[in-house]
Amino acid sequence: MGEAPAFVADDLPGDYPNGFDLKSEGHNTVVNVGNKTYLIGGTDHGSKSTIEVRVSDKRTGGWVTPTVLGTRPKPSEVISAVILNEDRIFILKGDSSPDDCFWFLEVDTPFVQEKRKEFGTEVVAWSKGVVGDAKKPIVISGPSGVGKGTLISALMKEFPSTFGFSVSHTTRAPRKREQNGVHYHFTERSVMEEEIRDGKFLEFAEVHGNLYGTSIEVVEVVADAGKRCILDIDVQGARSVRASSLEAIFIFVCPPSFEELEKRLRARGTETEQQIQKRLQNAKAELEQAESQGLFDHILVNDDLETCYASLKKLLDLDEAVEIINESSPPLVDLPRDHSVSKIDKKILISCGTRERASKNIFLLDLSSLKGGAPGRTRGLDIYTSDSMTNGINVAVEGDGEDLHEVEVIQEYEIEDEGPSIMK
Numbered sequence: 151m152g153e154a155p156a157f158v159a160d161d162l163p164g165d166y167p168n169g170f171d172l173k174s175e176g177h178n179t180v181v182n183v184g185n186k187t188y189l190i191g192g193t194d195h196g197s198k199s200t201i202e203v204r205v206s207d208k209r210t211g212g213w214v215t216p217t218v219l220g221t222r223p224k225p226s227e228v229i230s231a232v233i234l235n236e237d238r239i240f241i242l243k244g245d246s247s248p249d250d251c252f253w254f255l256e257v258d259t260p261f262v263q264e265k266r267k268e269f270g271t272e273v274v275a276w277s278k279g280v281v282g283d284a285k286k287p288i289v290i291s292g293p294s295g296v297g298k299g300t301l302i303s304a305l306m307k308e309f310p311s312t313f314g315f316s317v318s319h320t321t322r323a324p325r326k327r328e329q330n331g332v333h334y335h336f337t338e339r340s341v342m343e344e345e346i347r348d349g350k351f352l353e354f355a356e357v358h359g360n361l362y363g364t365s366i367e368v369v370e371v372v373a374d375a376g377k378r379c380i381l382d383i384d385v386q387g388a389r390s391v392r393a394s395s396l397e398a399i400f401i402f403v404c405p406p407s408f409e410e411l412e413k414r415l416r417a418r419g420t421e422t423e424q425q426i427q428k429r430l431q432n433a434k435a436e437l438e439q440a441e442s443q444g445l446f447d448h449i450l451v452n453d454d455l456e457t458c459y460a461s462l463k464k465l466l467d468l469d470e471a472v473e474i475i476n477e478s479s480p481p482l483v484d485l486p487r488d489h490s491v492s493k494i495d496k497k498i499l500i501s502c503g504t505r506e507r508a509s510k511n512i513f514l515l516d517l518s519s520l521k522g523g524a525p526g527r528t529r530g531l532d533i534y535t536s537d538s539m540t541n542g543i544n545v546a547v548e549g550d551g552e553d554l555h556e557v558e559v560i561q562e563y564e565i566e567d568e569g570p571s572i573m574k
């Protein structure tokens with residue numbers, strides 16, 4: 151079992167850090183992961199009003215405020231936590247809306263380890279848990295002028311409810327007809343550099359002499375709208391996303407020939423001769439890198455536009471002009487305010503009821519098929535009610551309900567075949 155203990159002041163290595171005090175005890179949870187202690191919660195949120203995190207290394211003592219990546223959850227008066235794989239903490243917010251009760255705080259995933267090196271600070275990353283199996287984001291790369299934007303526009307036009315475009319930030323000047331916030335978030339280099347230092351970007355790269363980047367927030371906004379995110383980014387960016395926890399499908403679009411690429415770039419008429427030369431020069435390197443082992447899942451040759459678009463739809467499993475709206479809208483669960491959690495293998499048991507009045511009503515959260523992670527969303531959570539489990543589950547609540555954390559599973563439980571039930 152990897153259950154986090156309930157908050158007790160004695161668990162703290164030292165005094166309360168800033169933003170946490172005695173008043174907030176019930177709103178906090180303390181989790182020990184390896185040599186580190188994580189204090190999650192706090193009441194002194196100020197105007198930002200989000201859950202705070204402090205970290206203490208048992209070897210050095212004292213509290214550190216980490217660099218926090220991803221959207222932070224709103225505060226909760228009832229927080230429970232469970233450690234998963236020693237690299238992330240699963241958080242349940244008992245008094246939150248159904249779409250806001252499951253969260254993951256990544257503390258030592260490969261993404262966090264990389265960012266820790268990059269920033270030279272303690273780093274944690276939030277990711278919201280999504281019930282059900284939302285589809286993976288799509289990363290589309292390829293040399294400038296190959297037709298990525300044209301293909302993406304066609305997809306967005308034909309399937310407006312399915313896809314959401316990740317509007318990048320860039321320091322390049324807008325072209326005629328490009329709108330701020332629609333095609334790009336046009337920004338000053340100094341502002342973008344500061345935001346990069348603050349950890350706001352999933353990835354960023356210097357491309358053709360300008361800075362481009364995908365903000366974590368943009369990807370989360372698309373996911374929260376229930377849409378599948380499409381990222382149009384260069385090969386360096388694709389490499390960074392591949393290294394992150396954001397599980398995506400990576401597609402590289404190739405021109406039929408270098409001459410045709412040059413023709414398209416010139417015909418578009420948006421770059422100066424000098425810029426065209428630079429983009430063509432970079433295209434050579436990008437075409438070579440497309441072959442890098444394990445970087446791209448699919449390579450599409452954009453010769454005839456219609457044929458290429460049909461191939462793209464085929465590999466994304468899209469039926470001709472049939473858009474399934476809300477296909478993956480997640481099932482909802484109303485997590486009771488009074489509950490306790492325990493972990494067995496890859497399953498989490500949520501027992502309802504107060505400590506004084508124990509109830510045997512149990513929800514089971516299956517974590518075995520988790521996908522994705524910070525930044526963005528952790529998908530694939532499955533919820534089962536005690537009704538949908540056979541009587542193979544036999545839970546003994548020890549004592550008089552005083553300590554509901556002591557839940558002992560006597561037999562292995564089975565789940566009926568009909569799949570996850572939807573709880574409201």
Ligand SMILES: Nc1ncnc2c1ncn2[C@@H]1O[C@H](COP(=O)(O)OP(=O)(O)OP(=O)(O)O)[C@@H](O)[C@H]1O
Nearest residue numbers: 293294295296297298299300414418452453454455
């Ligand atoms: N299959 C095709 N055949 C001929 N022209 C095409 C084809 N696909 C796209 N084009 C044209 O090529 C030009 C470049 O396309 P687009 O702007 O979509 O490229 P891009 O890959 O998004 O470029 P960038 O990376 O610079 O944004 C456009 O004028 C577009 O109309």
Ligand SMILES: Nc1nc2c(ncn2[C@@H]2O[C@H](COP(=O)(O)O)[C@@H](O)[C@H]2O)c(=O)[nH]1
Nearest residue numbers: 294318354355357362363364382383384387
């Ligand atoms: N790494 C990233 N690359 C990006 C991003 N947004 C766009 N791009 C790539 O830049 C070039 C040039 O684009 P243009 O609009 O100036 O023609 C192109 O290859 C895009 O894919 C980003 O957020 N990150």
